[in-house]
Amino acid sequence: MAGFGLALAQPDRPVMVLTGDGEMLMALGALATIGQHNPGNLAIVVLDNTAYGETGAQVSHTATTDLVGVAAACGIAHCERIEDQPAVDDGLAGRLQQPGKGTLFSVVRIASAEVPRAIPIRDSAYVKAGSGRRSACRSTAADDRGAARATFSRRGFQVARGTRYRVTVQRVAGAHPTGRARARGGPWAVGQRHQPLEALEHVAGMEHDRKR
Amino acid sequence: MSTAPSPAPSWPDELFGVLQDFDVRQLAYVPDSGHAQLIRRAHQDERMTAISLTTEEEGVALAAGAWLGGQRAALLMQSSGVGNCVNMFSLLRACKLPFLTLVTMRGEWGEFNPWQIPMASATEPVLRAMGIEVQRIEQPDEAADVLRHAASMAYDGGAAMAVLLSQRLIGAKIFKL
Numbered sequence A: 001m002a003g004f005g006l007a008l009a010q011p012d013r014p015v016m017v018l019t020g021d022g023e024m025l026m027a028l029g030a031l032a033t034i035g036q037h038n039p040g041n042l043a044i045v046v047l048d049n050t051a052y053g054e055t056g057a058q059v060s061h062t063a064t065t066d067l068v069g070v071a072a073a074c075g076i077a078h079c080e081r082i083e084d085q086p087a088v089d090d091g092l093a094g095r096l097q098q099p100g101k102g103t104l105f106s107v108v109r110i111a112s113a114e115v116p117r118a119i120p121i122r123d124s125a126y127v128k129a130g131s132g133r134r135s136a137c138r139s140t141a142a143d144d145r146g147a148a149r150a151t152f153s154r155r156g157f158q159v160a161r162g163t164r165y166r167v168t169v170q171r172v173a174g175a176h177p178t179g180r181a182r183a184r185g186g187p188w189a190v191g192q193r194h195q196p197l198e199a200l201e202h203v204a205g206m207e208h209d210r211k212r
Numbered sequence B: 001m002s003t004a005p006s007p008a009p010s011w012p013d014e015l016f017g018v019l020q021d022f023d024v025r026q027l028a029y030v031p032d033s034g035h036a037q038l039i040r041r042a043h044q045d046e047r048m049t050a051i052s053l054t055t056e057e058e059g060v061a062l063a064a065g066a067w068l069g070g071q072r073a074a075l076l077m078q079s080s081g082v083g084n085c086v087n088m089f090s091l092l093r094a095c096k097l098p099f100l101t102l103v104t105m106r107g108e109w110g111e112f113n114p115w116q117i118p119m120a121s122a123t124e125p126v127l128r129a130m131g132i133e134v135q136r137i138e139q140p141d142e143a144a145d146v147l148r149h150a151a152s153m154a155y156d157g158g159a160a161m162a163v164l165l166s167q168r169l170i171g172a173k174i175f176k177l
Helices: A002-009 A021-025 A028-035 A067-073 A085-097 A124-130 B011-021 B033-044 B057-068 B079-083 B087-095 B114-129 B140-156
Strands: A015-020 A042-048 A078-082 A104-109 A150-158 A164-172 A188-192 B024-029 B049-052 B072-078 B099-104 B133-137 B160-165
Touching: A002 A015, A002 A028, A002 A042, A002 B024, A002 B057, A015 A021, A021 A042, A021 A067, A028 A067, A028 B057, A042 A067, A042 A085, A067 A078, A067 A104, A078 A085, A085 A104, A124 B087, B011 B024, B011 B033, B011 B140, B024 B033, B024 B057, B033 B049, B033 B072, B033 B099, B057 B072, B057 B087, B057 B099, B072 B079, B079 B099, B079 B114, B087 B160, B099 B140, B114 B133, B114 B160, B133 B140, B140 B160
Parallel strands: A015 A042, A042 A104, A078 A104, B024 B049, B024 B072, B072 B099, B099 B160, B133 B160
Antiparallel strands: A150 A164, A164 A188
């Protein structure tokens, strides 16, 4: 819902909500609320491992509940299930970069295995304040040197077939596109890059300063 | 429902004027008869987006997102809806977000519905327990003044504010069986 409020407030900016199946199940009604408005600049991406990972990996309700079906029944314009990396790179990435006529709801099936992760900053007021900031940061990737005003967060996860993927969600402000799978239009881009894996929690519209 | 213009604005119209003055752009609500006029005005207003919620806690998160995007939002709900919001109110304190809600009171004046009674006396303590400042409107002629000062505390001062509209002001529902 916070992503929905943000998307309404910033209709010219793509907004992506990245969440898990457990959290999405807590707010099924929000899909009915969003389905009434269907903003084209909003995408909801659910990483679905059918488990409540933080609390001991109890099986979640997506073992029996089909979130894609729920979203479609709530009137969300574009609902899809993604089960392999090509569908992320070639399908989802493009759809995130080019907002459509209605809200996108995408359930990405991922494996439950624990991946190395970094603890995100938990000071919520700090994170909120960071959403308005642009900071120059230099990425470790050679093809990123042109992106002087990029800030980014990355989340790595394993797709169902067990191969490790690194998915980069990158916000590039005012930089020219470099490298493959980079910003092709719109401020948000999802691409694949080979960098040390760091997983950060990310909320749509918020950025973390990254000094490298 | 009369559609003829009334000679003087009613207190709901005055409240709506205050929201307009403060450039509130998103008005979230769970349908409520006490807020019927405000809801109607929000849907008619070109600058406002009226959002009907399936449950009141959605409105708290919506308001947070609106603020992140540079817009002001307000939440219209009934006293019973406050109970549905409790954990979501944590968002306001954790992130230090401004907030404004208008709460029509049930269960405190001539209430016929037993399901409304429990939250009536719990509404103010629950709001205060979650760090939200509570103010009340009892009389029609104080409505705009109270809301104006509460809105200023919220949008200018950054506070989380709840303005309770007494059931005596709204008028107790009369259902004939």
